[in-house]
Amino acid sequence: MPVHIHPTADEALHHLARYFCELAGQAIAARGRFVVALSGGSSPRKLYELLASTAFRDSVSWGQVYFFFGDERHVPHTDAESNYLMAKTALLAPLGILPEQVFAVDTSLPPAAAAQAYTRSLEQFFSGDGTQFDLVLLGLGDDAHTASLFPHTPVLQETQAGAREVFLADKQVYRITLTAPLLNQARAVVFLVYGAGKSTAVERVLNGAHDPARFPAQLIAPVGELHWFLDEAAASLLPDA
Numbered sequence: 001m002p003v004h005i006h007p008t009a010d011e012a013l014h015h016l017a018r019y020f021c022e023l024a025g026q027a028i029a030a031r032g033r034f035v036v037a038l039s040g041g042s043s044p045r046k047l048y049e050l051l052a053s054t055a056f057r058d059s060v061s062w063g064q065v066y067f068f069f070g071d072e073r074h075v076p077h078t079d080a081e082s083n084y085l086m087a088k089t090a091l092l093a094p095l096g097i098l099p100e101q102v103f104a105v106d107t108s109l110p111p112a113a114a115a116q117a118y119t120r121s122l123e124q125f126f127s128g129d130g131t132q133f134d135l136v137l138l139g140l141g142d143d144a145h146t147a148s149l150f151p152h153t154p155v156l157q158e159t160q161a162g163a164r165e166v167f168l169a170d171k172q173v174y175r176i177t178l179t180a181p182l183l184n185q186a187r188a189v190v191f192l193v194y195g196a197g198k199s200t201a202v203e204r205v206l207n208g209a210h211d212p213a214r215f216p217a218q219l220i221a222p223v224g225e226l227h228w229f230l231d232e233a234a235a236s237l238l239p240d241a
């Protein structure tokens with residue numbers, strides 16, 4: 001599994017942006033479309049802004065790219081916490097992506113219904129082809145969660161590919177997440193992690209004992225490629241860094 005360690009976050013972001021464009025070109029040439037699951041939280045915003053910048057925007061046939069979300073907070077799409085809003089602001093609106101290319105979680109529904117509806121959207125979109133993303137972008141929380149697969153939550157036991165609701169008891173909030181079996185069907189999965197605050201989580205996930213209940217990102221083992229793009233700060237506790 002390639003772990004790419006770059007001196008700075010900016011360099012990691014540029015290398016990942018180039019990889020994104022490369023995969024998009026290959027997928028569009030082979031299958032006529034590029035289907036991506038976006039990550040949320042704070043780290044990917046800079047990647048999205050970079051992809052929409054003059055440096056990269058002409059490197060992808062954006063009209064053939066379809067966007068889903070690896071996870072979403074159960075808040076309105078106008079809420080500052082919304083992963084959809086972040087992606088819309090940083091990537092989708094600047095690139096003029098059409099609404100029919102974007103599959104957001106319907107957070108106006110109650111959490112379980114929103115998850116069921118999202119599972120159905122995925123099934124309809126991929127009908128017959130199997131639900132396989134060309135690329136899943138993921139981040140890593142400092143508690144080793146990824147998407148909304150949080151430590152010690154029941155969704156970690158899920159064996160079916162789909163979307164599920166997750167209740168975070170400490171924050172008393174719901175999220176919707178794609179399950180590990182679904183994420184693992186992807187042709188490529190990429191973690192983008194930068195900053196010293198993530199170094200312990202990176203070390204535990206990549207080098208610690210296998211304990212996905214504590215380190216859920218260890219559940220990610222796709223049938224396709226798996227890459228980690230790190231800066232030196234996030235990689236600082238890895239033995240070879």
Ligand SMILES: O=C1O[C@H](COP(=O)(O)O)[C@@H](O)[C@H](O)[C@H]1O
Binds near residue numbers: 040070142145146147
């Ligand atoms: O909550 C979330 O966090 C993880 C990590 O996000 P970051 O803000 O620490 O970079 C992210 O992968 C997930 O999509 C997001 O909803």
